[in-house]
Amino acid sequence: MSSEKVKQNIEAIQLWLQDNVILSDERKEQYVQWCEDLTAKFEAACQTPLKIGLIGGTGVGKSTIINSLAGAEISVTHNERPYTNKVIVYHYLDSPQSQTANEHMISCKHDRQDISHIILFDFPDYDSHLFEHRQMVQEVSKQLDIIVWVASPEKYADQAMIHMMSELLQSSQNYCFVLNKTDQLQQDETAQIIGHWHILLRQNNIIEVPIFSFSALNHDNTFYDFQNWLFKKRGEHELKEITRANIDNQIQLKTKQIRQQIDCKKIAQMRNDLNKQMNQLNTFDSIRQKDILEIISPDALTAIHEYLSIQSRFIWPIGLSFNVMGRLKQVRMKNPVNQVSTGSGDIFLKTIDDAITHIQTHPGVSDSNISLLDTYKHFIDQYQDPRQISPLLGKIGLIQSTYFWLKQWVFMSIPVFLCIIYLSGIDQVPSVESIGIGSFLVGCFQIIVKLFQPEGLVAMISLLFIEIFISMQLASQWHKKLAKKSQDLYQILSRYLCKQLMITLHDRLQPLIDWAKQAQLDCDKMNAFD
Ligand SMILES: Nc1nc2c(ncn2[C@@H]2O[C@H](COP(=O)(O)OP(=O)(O)OP(=O)(O)O)[C@@H](O)[C@H]2O)c(=O)[nH]1
Numbered sequence: 370m371s372s373e374k375v376k377q378n379i380e381a382i383q384l385w386l387q388d389n390v391i392l393s394d395e396r397k398e399q400y401v402q403w404c405e406d407l408t409a410k411f412e413a414a415c416q417t418p419l420k421i422g423l424i425g426g427t428g429v430g431k432s433t434i435i436n437s438l439a440g441a442e443i444s445v446t447h448n449e450r451p452y453t454n455k456v457i458v459y460h461y462l463d464s465p466q467s468q469t470a471n472e473h474m475i476s477c478k479h480d481r482q483d484i485s486h487i488i489l490f491d492f493p494d495y496d497s498h499l500f501e502h503r504q505m506v507q508e509v510s511k512q513l514d515i516i517v518w519v520a521s522p523e524k525y526a527d528q529a530m531i532h533m534m535s536e537l538l539q540s541s542q543n544y545c546f547v548l549n550k551t552d553q554l555q556q557d558e559t560a561q562i563i564g565h566w567h568i569l570l571r572q573n574n575i576i577e578v579p580i581f582s583f584s585a586l587n588h589d590n591t592f593y594d595f596q597n598w599l600f601k602k603r604g605e606h607e608l609k610e611i612t613r614a615n616i617d618n619q620i621q622l623k624t625k626q627i628r629q630q631i632d633c634k635k636i637a638q639m640r641n642d643l644n645k646q647m648n649q650l651n652t653f654d655s656i657r658q659k660d661i662l663e664i665i666s667p668d669a670l671t672a673i674h675e676y677l678s679i680q681s682r683f684i685w686p687i688g689l690s691f692n693v694m695g696r697l698k699q700v701r702m703k704n705p706v707n708q709v710s711t712g713s714g715d716i717f718l719k720t721i722d723d724a725i726t727h728i729q730t731h732p733g734v735s736d737s738n739i740s741l742l743d744t745y746k747h748f749i750d751q752y753q754d755p756r757q758i759s760p761l762l763g764k765i766g767l768i769q770s771t772y773f774w775l776k777q778w779v780f781m782s783i784p785v786f787l788c789i790i791y792l793s794g795i796d797q798v799p800s801v802e803s804i805g806i807g808s809f810l811v812g813c814f815q816i817i818v819k820l821f822q823p824e825g826l827v828a829m830i831s832l833l834f835i836e837i838f839i840s841m842q843l844a845s846q847w848h849k850k851l852a853k854k855s856q857d858l859y860q861i862l863s864r865y866l867c868k869q870l871m872i873t874l875h876d877r878l879q880p881l882i883d884w885a886k887q888a889q890l891d892c893d894k895m896n897a898f899d
């Protein structure tokens with residue numbers, strides 16, 4: 370598996386761990402910690418630099434190659450070499466080279482990002498020093514991941530050097546040969562030298578070795594082949610380190626462990642169950658719609674009637690008749706539906722609660738106290754007092770009541786008006802010219818006088834009876850009207866409250882449904898990990 374893939378896997382698991390809803394917080398924390406440790410291990414493995422040693426005779430171009438790889442002058446070339454018997458180690462800023470440094474090495478930092486993942490060991494030239502420090506070279510070369518033997522056209526065939534190489538290479542698995550300064554040769558000369566070199570190497574049992582020929586000074590294409598070869602080796606090295614750190618295995622073991630802990634089949638079953646319960650809950654709506662108000666408040670109809678009565682505008686004789694009539698009739702409004710079992714809602718919701726109990730005990734569910742029955746009871750408690758229900762109706766019927774108020778005035782005034790006409794003598798209609806304050810006062814006086822005469826008394830008693838009759842009629846009419854209106858409002862209110870109750874119950878159950886949906890998605894994601 371490539372390091373990129375390993376990295377993607379770790380990131381995917383990390384993301385999954387942070388976002389999943391299935392694991393308990395405690396478990397999540399444990400796994401997130403594990404993931405962080407693994408990431409640190411992975412990064413350390415990725416950052417382990419590839420150690421490349423450049424060995425060769427003096428002036429063959431080792432330092433020039435180092436500079437070319439770095440893309441800048443990080444190494445001093447020819448004759449300016451500061452240490453003639455030490456290996457100069459070029460490493461990126463704070464790379465962990467210090468752990469491997471010893472008395473044979475001089476450490477040299479650089480800031481070239483392009484080669485931050487490799488460490489270059491520049492050996493002292495073998496012709497003057499290598500043989501003197503054979504042991505040192507053997508020791509240092511053991512640390513190397515790759516040995517690059519650099520030669521120039523004039524020095525490639527040195528037998529002692531080739532012999533030395535075959536000895537060194539026994540302890541190294543990765544090596545290559547570089548013929549530098551090919552710009553000083555013709556093309557066919559380069560091919561000739563390479564062919565000759567192959568033969569020499571084979572004679573010394575050095576076979577299947579890559580040989581690169583280029584000019585480090587001119588940066589020709591073959592130089593980039595060499596650079597790419599090194600970087601490829603660096604990729605392989607990274608992978609080897611990751612394999613050594615056993616990261617892939619650890620991921621597989623952990624994902625297996627998590628899979629074992631999560632019962633995806635059970636979660637799918639839970640989701641099914643919950644959806645069924647939600648459908649079941651929806652049937653509650655149609656069952657309860659008619660009688661919810663009765664369960665919530667058995668006196669609701671009376672309360673609505675009273676509320677409407679208070680809102681009605683009466684003139685006092687009719688108001689009095691309305692009240693007296695109400696008391697006489699002992700107005701107790703009959704509920705519009707037959708007797709219902711108030712306990713059936715409880716039983717219904719209890720069944721749903723029981724069905725969702727095992728889901729709520731799952732560690733991933735944060736709110737483990739979802740009870741539809743409690744929600745239902747709480748809702749009912751809220752509207753238990755009938756006086757709380759009536760205001761929900763608002764100022765319904767105010768316009769009708771204003772119309773009724775005008776009607777009362779008209780009906781009550783007509784008999785009074787007729788009575789006044791009668792008592793003032795309708796046969797003696799005054800002429801327009803004679804109407805004035807004087808004649809008005811005379812008319813009033815005559816009416817008062819007539820009240821004490823038998824004809825006046827009869828008129829007043831008749832008026833009284835007529836007014837009482839009208840009052841009773843109007844009050845009775847209004848009673849009927851309010852009774853019908855109350856029933857209508859009762860139905861509307863019942864539907865409205867049922868809807869509110871359903872919204873409340875749905876809101877309570879929805880988080881669980883959402884959780885189950887997400888849990889199933891998390892399961893699918895988990896199973897998709899390689
Ligand atoms: N023409 C040509 N000259 C080169 C090339 N590479 C290096 N040189 C020159 O060869 C000389 C020696 O180069 P260095 O890089 O110092 O060689 P070195 O192997 O580091 O030498 P020491 O550090 O003394 O062992 C320098 O003058 C370079 O400019 C090349 O490809 N072509």
Ligand SMILES: [Mg+2]
Nearest residue numbers: 431432446447
């Ligand atoms: Mg040098």
